[in-house]
Amino acid sequence: MDARKDRLGEHAAGHALPWAAWAPPWAGDELRQVRGAGLAAARADADAGAAGRSGDQQAAARHRVLAASYRAMGEAYRDRERVFAGVMADRAGWEAATRAQRHLAVAADAELRRRHPGQRFTPLRSAEPPAVTAARRAELTPTAGPDIPDAGLWIKDLDAGRRRFAARLADRQSLMVPAEDPGYGDLGQAFPAWTGSSRDAILQPPKPQIRPSARVLERAADRDADIEAGE
Numbered sequence: 001m002d003a004r005k006d007r008l009g010e011h012a013a014g015h016a017l018p019w020a021a022w023a024p025p026w027a028g029d030e031l032r033q034v035r036g037a038g039l040a041a042a043r044a045d046a047d048a049g050a051a052g053r054s055g056d057q058q059a060a061a062r063h064r065v066l067a068a069s070y071r072a073m074g075e076a077y078r079d080r081e082r083v084f085a086g087v088m089a090d091r092a093g094w095e096a097a098t099r100a101q102r103h104l105a106v107a108a109d110a111e112l113r114r115r116h117p118g119q120r121f122t123p124l125r126s127a128e129p130p131a132v133t134a135a136r137r138a139e140l141t142p143t144a145g146p147d148i149p150d151a152g153l154w155i156k157d158l159d160a161g162r163r164r165f166a167a168r169l170a171d172r173q174s175l176m177v178p179a180e181d182p183g184y185g186d187l188g189q190a191f192p193a194w195t196g197s198s199r200d201a202i203l204q205p206p207k208p209q210i211r212p213s214a215r216v217l218e219r220a221a222d223r224d225a226d227i228e229a230g231e
Helices: 002-009 028-037 040-053 057-072 074-115 134-138 153-174 214-230
Strands: none
Touching: 028 074, 028 134, 040 057, 057 074, 074 153
8 A cells, every 4th residue: 555655745745746837828918918009099099089079179289199109019919919929829739738737737637645644745835937026027118208118028939849849749649659560550649639638546446346247157168168178
């Protein structure tokens, strides 16, 4: 039992999850922020129209200048949106590719704790990349003006990381389980796609043997008798 417990523990308590190390970072908040920046021009146009209708031409002119500035920023923010949207698409691909392993790790951790309720285990640890800092997220706040800031180095690194992730995912999906017989084909993917969830324990006792019916036992006895008679 101890050896089996140790093998189960390799997937469970206190261990970092290595497949999380190549996970694309979560960029959903940044994606929403840059998409929201694209609405700034529309809002400024609407404010200019409202100011014009109220007779405040000075405010209307100010909002029109602001709207023009935001529209000039549109291309830069669309490029940032492309990066963040791509990272989130990669994240979805990673989640699909590692779903079985993540399920196994959580299930193994829960099973280990169930079997040994009196023992303390260190929680599972993830090796995912850290979230974007507040200072970096502040760079995404649109600031109207003649000078449009370039994308930060961290955004360029995210874009470059997408190519590395695509290569890693392709390598993973191409891994096959070889057969013991060299002349036989591969047994299938080493990391197959997730096929569904299960609530059963990871380690199961052997299934009970199915007892043959009396008719089958009678036929087997007759066959043995015929064999003995022939000898």
